Amino acid sequence: MKTKALQKTPASRTNGIKKLQRKDNWQLFSLSVPGLIVLALFSYLPMFGIVLAFKDYVAYDGIFGSRWVGFDNFTVFFTGNADYFKTLLTNTVGLNVLYLAVNTVITIIMGMLLFELKNRLTIRVYQTIVFLPFIVSWVGAAYAMKANLDLNYGIVNSFLKDWGKDAISWYTEPQHWTWLLMICYLWKKVGHGTIVYYGNLMSVDTSLFEAARLDGANRFQIMANISWPHIRPIVISFTILSLGGVFNSDFGMFYYMTDFNPHKLRSRTDVIDTYIIRALQTDPSSIGASTAIGLMQSIAGFIVLMLVNKIASWIDEKGTVF
Amino acid sequence: MKNLKKILALALSLLMVLPILAGCSAKNTPRADEPLGKDLTNEQKFAEHVTLTWCFPDARGAGDFTEWDRIVAAINEITEREINATINIEVIPLGEYTEKMSLKYAANERWDVAFCGTQWNPYSNAVSQKVLEPLTKEYLETYMPETMDTMNAKYFDALTIGGGLYGIPLQQIYVRQNGIRFEVDWFEELNVDWETIEATIDPNTPLESLEVFFEYLLMNNYNECFFGADDKLMENTSSFMGFDNLISTNFPGAIRVSDGTCTVINQYETEEFKYIASLMKKWHDAGYFSDAALNGGQANSYYELEYGESRHPVSLEPVVKPGGDAMASMKAQYGITIKTIPIGNAVLTTSSVAQTAMVVSRNAEYPGRALAFIELLNTNEELLNLICYGQEGVDWTWEDEENKVMNLDDSAYPGNEPFFVGNTFLSYYVDDSMIGCWEETKQINENAELSPLYGFTFDASSVRSQMAAINANLDAHLEPVLCGMGNGTVDDAIAELNQYLYDNGLQVILDEMQRQVNEWLASKQ
Numbered sequence: 142m143k144t145k146a147l148q149k150t151p152a153s154r155t156n157g158i159k160k161l162q163r164k165d166n167w168q169l170f171s172l173s174v175p176g177l178i179v180l181a182l183f184s185y186l187p188m189f190g191i192v193l194a195f196k197d198y199v200a201y202d203g204i205f206g207s208r209w210v211g212f213d214n215f216t217v218f219f220t221g222n223a224d225y226f227k228t229l230l231t232n233t234v235g236l237n238v239l240y241l242a243v244n245t246v247i248t249i250i251m252g253m254l255l256f257e258l259k260n261r262l263t264i265r266v267y268q269t270i271v272f273l274p275f276i277v278s279w280v281g282a283a284y285a286m287k288a289n290l291d292l293n294y295g296i297v298n299s300f301l302k303d304w305g306k307d308a309i310s311w312y313t314e315p316q317h318w319t320w321l322l323m324i325c326y327l328w329k330k331v332g333h334g335t336i337v338y339y340g341n342l343m344s345v346d347t348s349l350f351e352a353a354r355l356d357g358a359n360r361f362q363i364m365a366n367i368s369w370p371h372i373r374p375i376v377i378s379f380t381i382l383s384l385g386g387v388f389n390s391d392f393g394m395f396y397y398m399t400d401f402n403p404h405k406l407r408s409r410t411d412v413i414d415t416y417i418i419r420a421l422q423t424d425p426s427s428i429g430a431s432t433a434i435g436l437m438q439s440i441a442g443f444i445v446l447m448l449v450n451k452i453a454s455w456i457d458e459k460g461t462v463f
Numbered sequence: 464m465k466n467l468k469k470i471l472a473l474a475l476s477l478l479m480v481l482p483i484l485a486g487c488s489a490k491n492t493p494r495a496d497e498p499l500g501k502d503l504t505n506e507q508k509f510a511e512h513v514t515l516t517w518c519f520p521d522a523r524g525a526g527d528f529t530e531w532d533r534i535v536a537a538i539n540e541i542t543e544r545e546i547n548a549t550i551n552i553e554v555i556p557l558g559e560y561t562e563k564m565s566l567k568y569a570a571n572e573r574w575d576v577a578f579c580g581t582q583w584n585p586y587s588n589a590v591s592q593k594v595l596e597p598l599t600k601e602y603l604e605t606y607m608p609e610t611m612d613t614m615n616a617k618y619f620d621a622l623t624i625g626g627g628l629y630g631i632p633l634q635q636i637y638v639r640q641n642g643i644r645f646e647v648d649w650f651e652e653l654n655v656d657w658e659t660i661e662a663t664i665d666p667n668t669p670l671e672s673l674e675v676f677f678e679y680l681l682m683n684n685y686n687e688c689f690f691g692a693d694d695k696l697m698e699n700t701s702s703f704m705g706f707d708n709l710i711s712t713n714f715p716g717a718i719r720v721s722d723g724t725c726t727v728i729n730q731y732e733t734e735e736f737k738y739i740a741s742l743m744k745k746w747h748d749a750g751y752f753s754d755a756a757l758n759g760g761q762a763n764s765y766y767e768l769e770y771g772e773s774r775h776p777v778s779l780e781p782v783v784k785p786g787g788d789a790m791a792s793m794k795a796q797y798g799i800t801i802k803t804i805p806i807g808n809a810v811l812t813t814s815s816v817a818q819t820a821m822v823v824s825r826n827a828e829y830p831g832r833a834l835a836f837i838e839l840l841n842t843n844e845e846l847l848n849l850i851c852y853g854q855e856g857v858d859w860t861w862e863d864e865e866n867k868v869m870n871l872d873d874s875a876y877p878g879n880e881p882f883f884v885g886n887t888f889l890s891y892y893v894d895d896s897m898i899g900c901w902e903e904t905k906q907i908n909e910n911a912e913l914s915p916l917y918g919f920t921f922d923a924s925s926v927r928s929q930m931a932a933i934n935a936n937l938d939a940h941l942e943p944v945l946c947g948m949g950n951g952t953v954d955d956a957i958a959e960l961n962q963y964l965y966d967n968g969l970q971v972i973l974d975e976m977q978r979q980v981n982e983w984l985a986s987k988q
Contacts, residue, residue: 197924200568201593201825221932222966404939420931423585423711424923428569430931 194433216434217420233412236319238385240326245380247331247433252338253368257360268339279393286398290321298359312400315409322410325398326391336380339371345371377460378455387444388438390414413438466570480554497831499601506541508605509547513829515836517553518564518577520584525850527553534876537854546835557868557883560584561871568594575827576836579630581818586622586630588922589822595629596823598829598888598904606834607631610841615909620918628821631837633774635784635887636904637816638911640809641703642783643669648801650676650870653683656820657802669806670742677751679775689983691744691778693755694938696945698737699729699779703807704735706915707977708814709921713941714933715964716921716976719915720810725984727977729967729969731941731960740953747947756946774866784901811921819882840885847885851878852893864887919983926975936963 146308150404177250194214196207219226251271258264280289289296298308311317318438345367353363374399402415417434421427454461498507525531535552542550552576555563564584576749579586579595589595603611610631618637622630655676659917665672673690680689697712706717708730715729730736746752752775781803821840822847823833824825851860852869853876862870869891888901923930940963943949949956 155619198569199591199593200571203571217928217931220968221935221965225936259523404942407936407939416935420935423588423932423934424927429926 148329164437190432193226193429194436196429210429212389214429215437217430218417218434218437221420223381227409228408228414229416231244232409234387236322236412238322241383241387243323244327244330244334245376246329249372251331251335251347252342252372253364255302255335255339256342256368267338268332271335272331273332275333277329279329279391279397282329283400286325286390287400291382292395303455312403313405315406318399318406318409322394322398325394330376330395337379341372341375342368374457374459377457378462381446381449381453381460381462384449385442387445388413388441392418465814467590473690485727488637492853493794497829499831500576500603501604503605505546507937508831509834512543512547512549514549514551515575515827515829515833516553516573517569517836518560518574519552519554519879520557520560520578521554522557522883522885524556524879525877525879526556528876530645530876532956533857534849534853538846540718541835541843541849542839543788545839545843546832548829548832548836550836554870558582559903564589568592572646572822573677573824573826574952575829575833577822578633579820579822581814585820586817587624590624590627591922594825596825596833597828598628598631598834602831602834606831607838607841610838613800616815617913617917621813622820622919623918624643624872630817630822631841632816633819633882633885633887634841635708635819637780637908638809638811639702639781640783640805640816641700642780642801642803642805642808644778644780644801646776647802650681653679655679657687660802661804664804666806668738669804674746674751677749677779679745681750690752690774692743692752692946693744694757694942695781696779697941698781701730702810704730704733704739705808706730707736707810707812707916708917709916709932709980710923711814713937714930715969716972718914718916718980720808720812720912723915724913725980727909727973727980729961729973730962730966731957737953737957740947740957742951743947744953745947754948757942759947785903806869809907809911810914811908811912811917817920821885839883842886844889844891847881847889848891851881851890852876853878863895866895866898868895870896916980918985919978919980921979926968929971932967933964933969933972940964 192204195206195209196204197210197213198204198207225386255264257266258267260273287295290298292298292308292310292312295311297311301308310319311321330452349367353367358366377454392414395410395412395415396418400433402410402419413434417431421430424430448463450461500512519526521648524753525534528534531554532915535550537895538552539549542548548720548729558577560583565588566572568589578584579589614632614634618632619628622628622632643664645657645686647657649661650656660676663672663675677689700710701717702720703718707720708714709716709718709727715731716727717730718727723949747754747756758770780803783803816836821837823830840850846853848869852871853874857870858876859871863869871893881887888905890901892898892900940960944953944960
């Protein structure tokens, strides 16, 4: 938009240009209104709910009428055994970072590979296949998982038995779940990232590729020297934003895919969100406490985000979020 | 542009503030003035036609019944005739009942009548959320005269919290007495009759005397799990061990009923618990039940039957009742005959009475009429049986009308458990062996020993953090011990469990419990 306006009057910034921009852009602005409304409704409006973290919420008294309790709600999370918190934090942050890293690498590769395809039909087919899991709910996926991994009737165990091996009791042996959940995570998330990076590659000036090819560059050289530098800023931004949620986990995945996080699997699969739901299940004042924990996760995530953003600015100025 | 910005800012701030204001206004809805007074006639009380919303815990899938509309129409025919009210039944599957009700509370949603208990939609939580209508004497006498006349006032004590009453206990077996449940068909196959079973059980060591049967089944090559072990062992043996639990059967904190001092103890540190835990380990090691017990694989027989899995010849039962609705429902749903032998003492505790109650919403527009509807569920046997078993002549027929025994053989209507709906003593018998058992149950309730803590409800608000910490992984530490699969010896396993409990602040909870108990005892004197 800006470039277009500037091209028309390359002189300098005057009031005239600003007026012209406004005239040109109000239609474009109006397109963003639905998005802004959604943002306001689901991201800004609920922020008032933060007040509940400092209150003993009683349904009948409402948000304003409930009693202030200071930081009482925050202590709920810190009363338990310290050793278990190490497990919780290791699982939450460790698994998040691991899955994020693997996911990033695979989406970049997938995005670039997709870009190498020239047949439009094939591209559409691959896009659809990788993207489809993104819209499947974890609850639905959990049933598919169970059909695969059930001790007696599961597909995987049937194969194992056919090959003369012992069936594996997947839902009671925690050691498998680090990579099982990774498969789930990738299955669901890779499609989305792939499409984003692929879309980004589409905007590269094609003459660059033609020039490289004329100069005798092979496909890998093109990928490494044209495609990768082009998507690097967006990869960095995406990673920074994802790291902001490093203390939050995908509750649906950790809870449903593990068959409600049974206690035998918890050493590898228990994360802050699943812990909290068990801890507060019978607590009538759980709204306050869960808001407090959500707030702590967000603040911790925000700090991480700022730190990573700072580090990223030393590496590549273009990729930073702020 | 400036104007646009202003408008946008205004719109956004309005968006943020409006819902909060809306949330505040919900509780200020004007309420109809209902006539009050002992001597009012029905015409005076029910002059205006109203609609009541009833949150109905659907334990057996009645709401999915193809002809549910027919049942609802028949229900409304009665309520419109009797109390001039149409009942809007909001069917909520039992498994979702607690969560759905919590959401209704949090959102200040409109409903009128609901079921509350200790296990589903806990009564004390609802009271602490202030969402229940305080039931004044005036209201009760006007709209529930018959219930007030017939029900022993001591049962209301169990639902009195902080001096206020917010619910009506549903009449059923109140006494907690654990029992051993036998699926008689199994034993008949092996030519063991009921008399032999009864004679074999030694009242002093009833659980150990079961081992004879297990060995016998083992000898006869029954490759099943003979004993229905599961993670509900505490619920099934708590009164046998002589405890009255302050929070729940699984949560540490109890008193010994026989001990007059009301000393709060951690039940997992007692000899009684060690005895039960050792027995489970012995039985597990002897192969009377399998490892699957720990994974819920062979949990409650009810649910298993629904999924068509194995049953158990012997299991433990939380509450034994004459005739028993467990028996009724097994007969009605699966055609299985079960019989029970009670073990331990029969005691009346706060939670045993409070486990099933009906409550009125504080948002109810017509609290009097809501109470009148609860009165109807407590007194009108036509209505209760219609809800629980369907229409006479359509869903069931009389087998013995004089003794109120019905024939459910061709019934397709799943119905509901009477204790989720109304007065169990009004429900018809489903088997002729049950004749007279409601009268017997009433007597048991009346004659039961009162727990020294009867009427006391623990206020957990000051120890929430410790409770949350314990609750988070209590199952992981407790269930292996209950299923005889703890690490090492029984002593090791119990020590590990207690280590976990004290690491997460149990002592603070026990101290607070004792403090509240002492305060309560002092206030009684």
